[in-house]
Amino acid sequence: MSELRSAVVELKNIVKSYDGKTILDRLDLTVYDGEFLTLLGPSGCGKTTILRLLAGFEAADSGEISIAGQAVNALPPEQRNVNTVFQSYALFPHMNVFDNVAFGLKMKKVPKEEVRQRVQEMLRMVRLEEYAARRPHQLSGGQQQRVAIARAVVNRPRVLLLDESLNALDYKLRKEMQVELKQLQRRLGITFIFVTHDQEEALSMSDRVVVMCEGRIEQIGTPRQVYETPANLFVARFVGEINVFDGEVLERIDPQVIRAVVEGLECTLRSERPFARGEKIKILLRPEDMRLSEARDDASAEGRLLGKVVERTYKGMTLDSVIALENGKRILASEFFDEEDPSFDYDPGERVAVGWVKNWEVVLPDAG
Amino acid sequence: MARWIRNGYFLLVYLFLYLPILVLIATSFNASKYGTSWQGFSLKWYASLFDNSLLVDAAIRSLIIATLSATLATALGTLSAVCLYRYRFAGRQVLNALLFVMMMSPDIVMAISLLMLFIVLHVQLGFWSLLLAHITFSLPFVIITVYSRLSGFDTRIIEAARDLGAGELRTFLRILLPLALPAVAAGWLLSFTLSVDDVIVSFFVTGPSFEILPLKIYSMVRLGVKPEVNALATILFLVPLLFVTLSQILLRRKK
Numbered sequence: 159m160s161e162l163r164s165a166v167v168e169l170k171n172i173v174k175s176y177d178g179k180t181i182l183d184r185l186d187l188t189v190y191d192g193e194f195l196t197l198l199g200p201s202g203c204g205k206t207t208i209l210r211l212l213a214g215f216e217a218a219d220s221g222e223i224s225i226a227g228q229a230v231n232a233l234p235p236e237q238r239n240v241n242t243v244f245q246s247y248a249l250f251p252h253m254n255v256f257d258n259v260a261f262g263l264k265m266k267k268v269p270k271e272e273v274r275q276r277v278q279e280m281l282r283m284v285r286l287e288e289y290a291a292r293r294p295h296q297l298s299g300g301q302q303q304r305v306a307i308a309r310a311v312v313n314r315p316r317v318l319l320l321d322e323s324l325n326a327l328d329y330k331l332r333k334e335m336q337v338e339l340k341q342l343q344r345r346l347g348i349t350f351i352f353v354t355h356d357q358e359e360a361l362s363m364s365d366r367v368v369v370m371c372e373g374r375i376e377q378i379g380t381p382r383q384v385y386e387t388p389a390n391l392f393v394a395r396f397v398g399e400i401n402v403f404d405g406e407v408l409e410r411i412d413p414q415v416i417r418a419v420v421e422g423l424e425c426t427l428r429s430e431r432p433f434a435r436g437e438k439i440k441i442l443l444r445p446e447d448m449r450l451s452e453a454r455d456d457a458s459a460e461g462r463l464l465g466k467v468v469e470r471t472y473k474g475m476t477l478d479s480v481i482a483l484e485n486g487k488r489i490l491a492s493e494f495f496d497e498e499d500p501s502f503d504y505d506p507g508e509r510v511a512v513g514w515v516k517n518w519e520v521v522l523p524d525a526g
Numbered sequence: 527m528a529r530w531i532r533n534g535y536f537l538l539v540y541l542f543l544y545l546p547i548l549v550l551i552a553t554s555f556n557a558s559k560y561g562t563s564w565q566g567f568s569l570k571w572y573a574s575l576f577d578n579s580l581l582v583d584a585a586i587r588s589l590i591i592a593t594l595s596a597t598l599a600t601a602l603g604t605l606s607a608v609c610l611y612r613y614r615f616a617g618r619q620v621l622n623a624l625l626f627v628m629m630m631s632p633d634i635v636m637a638i639s640l641l642m643l644f645i646v647l648h649v650q651l652g653f654w655s656l657l658l659a660h661i662t663f664s665l666p667f668v669i670i671t672v673y674s675r676l677s678g679f680d681t682r683i684i685e686a687a688r689d690l691g692a693g694e695l696r697t698f699l700r701i702l703l704p705l706a707l708p709a710v711a712a713g714w715l716l717s718f719t720l721s722v723d724d725v726i727v728s729f730f731v732t733g734p735s736f737e738i739l740p741l742k743i744y745s746m747v748r749l750g751v752k753p754e755v756n757a758l759a760t761i762l763f764l765v766p767l768l769f770v771t772l773s774q775i776l777l778r779r780k781k
Contacts, residue, residue, distance in 0.1 A: 215685050235688040242689045248682035252704045261700075265691035313690065 163190040166316055166349050167212065172221035174207055174373075181207050183373040185221070189317070194343050194350045198360040199370035200396070205353045209319045212351070213242045226316050236265070241310035245322040247302045249294040255281070255305050256290040262313040280312040283342070300331045307339070311346065318343075320352045324359065336363055357397045361385060369393045385444075387520055394442045394520070401448065401489040403441040404524070407433045416521070421483060423463055429521035438524035447518040448491035450479065450504075453511040462511035465489070467504040479504055481512060547763060554756035571757040578754055581742060585758070588722055588739035591653075595660035596717035602661070603668025603717075604710050608702055610669070611676040612684065622673075625666040636663055637730035644731060651733035659731040660724065664717035671716065675709035676702070722762075 167189035174182040182204045189195050197205035210216040211223060214235035223230050230238055241262070250258050259280055263273045281287045284304040294302055303323065310318055320339075324332045340363050343350045354360055360367050361381040369376045369384060369392075377389040388394035391402065405420040410433070418427050420441055427441065453464055465481040468488065476492045483489065489512065496502060504510065557568035575581060610622060628636075640662065644655045683705075687697040703710070725740045732738065743755055 213685070213689055215688075234693070235685070236691045236693050240689075242686070244682045244686060246680050246682050248680055248686040250683060250686070250701060251679070261687070261692075262690035265696065309686075309690070 163192070165189065166191040166226055167351070168222075168224045169208070169211075170222040170224075172208075172211065172223065173219045174204070174211065174216065175219060181373050182211075182218075185373065185375060187368065187375065187378075189349060189351060192347050192349055193365040194340070194352065194363060196352045196354060196360040196364040196367045197370060198354060198357060198367050198397070200355060202372075203370040204373040205355075205368075205370050206321055209242065209321050209351065209353055212238075212240055212317070213319055214238050239315055240317045240319055241313050241315040242319045242321065243306050243310050243323045245325060247294075247306040247326075249302060249305055249309070251294055254291050254293055255286060255297070258294065258305055259309045259312050261309065266313070276312055280308045283311075284308045284338075299327055300335065303327060303335060304338075307342070311342070311348070314346075315348065317349045317351060320350060322353055322355070324354070332359075339363065361397070367397075369396060371396075388442065390522060391440060391442075391525065394522075399445050399490055399492075401443045401445065403443070403487075403489075405439045405441050405521075407435060407437045407439055409435060418521075421463055421485060421487065427519055427521050428517045431521065431523070433521075433523070440522045440524050442520040442522065443514050443518065445478065445490040445492035446476075446494075447515045448489065448493075449513045449515065450481070450491055450493065450510045451513065453509045462513045465510055465512050467506055467508045467510055469506065470504050477503065481510060483512070550756055551760045551763070554753065554760040556753070559753060571753040575754040575757045575761075581739075581746075581754065581758065584737050584739045584742035587736060591656055591660055591738060592718045592721035595657055595664055595721045596714050598657075599661045599664035599668050599717045600710060600714040603665050603713055604672050604703075604706065606665075607669045607672035607676060607706070608698065610673055611681075612702075625669055628663075628666040629670070633663075633724075633726040637727040640727065641730045651731060652736040656728060656732040656736060656738070659727050660717075660721045663724070663727060664720050667716050667720065668710075668713035671713040672706050672709045675706055679705055 165188045167187075169185060169187040172182050172185045172187075173180070185204075185208070187208070197208060199205050207216065211218055212225070214230070214233060214237075218231065225238060225240060250261065253261070256277055259277045260273050263276060268276070278287065278290075281290055284307060286301060286304055286308065289297060289301060289305075294305065297305065303326075306323070324335050324339075327335060336359060339350075339352075352360075352363065361384070364381055366378060367381055367384045368378050371392050377384055377393045379387075379389075384393060384397050388397060388400075394400045394402070403420050405418045405427075408417040408419060408424070410416050411426065414428055414430055415426050416429055416433060418425065418439060418441075420427070433439065451462070453462070463483055465483040467479055468482045469480040471478045473492075476494055478490065478492045481489050481491060491512070553562065554571055555567050555569070556562075556564055557570065558565035610618060636659075640655075640659045643649075644651060649655050649658075683701060684697055687701045692700060723740065725744060728738055728741055729744075732741070739758075743758070746752055746755055
């Protein structure tokens with residue numbers, strides 16, 4: 159699908175450093191027209207720097223940036239066809255909501271009547287028509303947020319840049335704004351580049367997620383790809399909870415299946431990666447793919463890992479358990495309540511056998 | 527009882543502050559030429575004040591210098607403050623610290639150093655030297671007033687303006703200047719007051735061709751306080767009072 163779409167933003171071999179510290183290290187990134195792309199990573203990974211390079215607030219040390227086919231390296235921010243929604247909103251405190259939203263259009267010398275129409279239409283879209291005469295400080299956080307979005311979107315940019323734009327909101331409002339943003343993006347068809355360190359937000363809103371770490375891109379993919387088939391341990395750990403088992407390859411059975419020892423237990427794993435015999439591997443499993451069963455005697459634990467329940471947490475929808483394996487490794491299992499047995503529970507200290515849903519494992523080489 | 531003590535205390539404080547001025551105002555309407563004994567109400571000192579063309583000329587010169595120096599210092603100072611706020615450059619911190627040094631150094635030091643400078647540069651002492659000197663000592667006050675106002679705002683606002691298509695000039699005119707305006711006005715008033723007030727620096731850097739009001743009064747008082755000076759001082763006190771009251775009324779009506 160991606161091949162059919164045209165690129166709207168291209169970053170080629172971008173290097174950026176501050177005071178000798180590398181922020182972006184030879185980074186390449188293509189953003190397609192009309193997609194919702196999220197830059198996800200821990201703070202300091204360079205995701206905000208990418209936005210600032212695109213907006214024109216910073217200049218890259220080397221590399222090429224193009225927006226809509228035009229090289230923009232030398233263009234000042236006011237001449238770029240992108241708009242930014244700032245983390246702090248950065249509304250103009252001396253202007254009312256209407257003038258804030260109208261600012262960009264006035265700068266472009268759009269005729270007065272058209273400015274009025276477009277601003278009103280925009281305010282209707284973000285449901286702030288009645289607040290046009292208010293000053294920013296008279297609005298709630300969520301309203302200010304919507305003004306900031308309206309102020310950027312009203313200019314109909316090719317790309318909208320959103321810098322941790324939902325961070326300042328409380329949980330409930332944040333969820334609402336996530337839905338609103340997504341709807342707005344679908345309706346307008348504008349390319350959104352969204353920066354966040356919240357993996358849940360990234361997964362639920364994006365068409366594609368770019369997982370970053372220390373100035374490099376670790377993986378680009380759909381939310382499903384990033385979550386289900388992480389490219390490496392960093393991505394696996396950053397995007398959601400994950401259990402990591404140590405193992406060693408015994409032999410390849412067929413192109414899709416290998417035999418391996420996992421935490422001392424022999425089993426078959428699904429993997430198409432070319433592994434050598436005896437190679438050390440990591441086996442990744444999400445907590446919701448773990449399956450626990452009672453282990454009263456050793457016979458019932460055949461072919462499974464044995465462990466003890468250390469802790470259990472009732473989460474409403476799921477029962478989350480921490481299990482200590484016999485070799486001391488701790489793993490997390492998240493089980494949905496079974497309708498037939500709604501009262502199922504574990505006692506701390508109870509012995510259990512640990513298995514998983516076959517073929518849901520991700521096998522990666524042990525990078526050390 | 528406690529109320530009485532509280533009100534009495536306030537009365538004392540205000541008496542302490544305003545008694546000298548009240549005495550001055552009263553004396554300016556006193557018919558007596560010498561001493562302080564009350565000899566009846568009279569406006570004759572006001573009449574003779576306006577007849578004294580030397581004094582009136584000096585007052586006009588003072589107002590010209592104050593208006594010009596306040597306006598120029600405000601223009602220069604506002605731009606400097608915007609520069610300090612807006613750009614990160616080497617020596618910025620040092621510049622900032624030097625402003626406070628300027629503000630705190632005694633007038634006499636500035637007076638002598640300016641005089642030396644004018645002599646070295648062969649600047650004739652008079653209107654221009656006086657104007658330059660007044661701009662010099664007003665400037666740090668304007669910069670610091672405007673800068674502290676600006677530094678209360680999120681710098682992202684400037685980025686937002688540019689992001690929305692405003693170039694450097696329009697960002698300054700549409701965003702920074704309106705935001706800084708109360709501080710710019712305060713800076714102007716402060717400079718104006720400092721200029722009208724100043725004796726020490728002016729004493730050193732002006733020549734006999736350009737005498738201003740504080741110096742004129744100073745030289746008159748050396749031969750004993752003349753009643754015209756009381757009348758003049760009363761006017762100088764009441765005119766700003768009138769302006770302050772007017773501006774308060776206007777502000778209230780605007781709300």
